[in-house]
Amino acid sequence: MSGNILNSATQFIRTYNVTRIIDESTSTTTHSLSLIKQITMSTNKIPLPHIDISPAACIAFVILILATVGGNTLVLSALFLDKRLHMPSFYLIANMAIADLLL
Structure with missing residues (x-):
């Protein structure tokens, strides 16, 4: 599969041409970006199952999502409110609660 990706990636070689025309009255720069080879891909739509x-x-x-968010919030609030819980093992649990909230 990776060889297929590499073959299709090499087909997208881009050229960049800059033409600068300097005249007494105007100075213009023309930029053009073009593909050397274009690929047409089929657009067959696959129907999604209902x-x-x-x-x-x-x-x-x-209910499951709300319970998860509420439980993780309680764990984090317990860490910040109770100074006796500031132990390395509880920091691991707090880290997991933060990671779970980010998901």
């Missing part, structure tokens, strides 16, 4: 999601599943996912 997936029915029940309202109960949507509600369950929303």
Whole structure:
């Protein structure tokens, strides 16, 4: 597959031409960017499968997301509010809570 990518990448070689015409009255610069070889790709559309999601599943996912955000927020607030928890193992747990919130 990587050979296929390399072959198609070499087909996109670009040339850059600059022509500068200097006249007594005007000075203009013309830039043109062109492809040496153009590739036409087929645009066959693949139909996506229709997936029915029940309202109960949507509600369950929303509850799961809210519980995750709430739990991670409680872990982080416990770290910042209670100075006795400032231990290396708790910093690891706080790091995982932050990473989970970023996902």
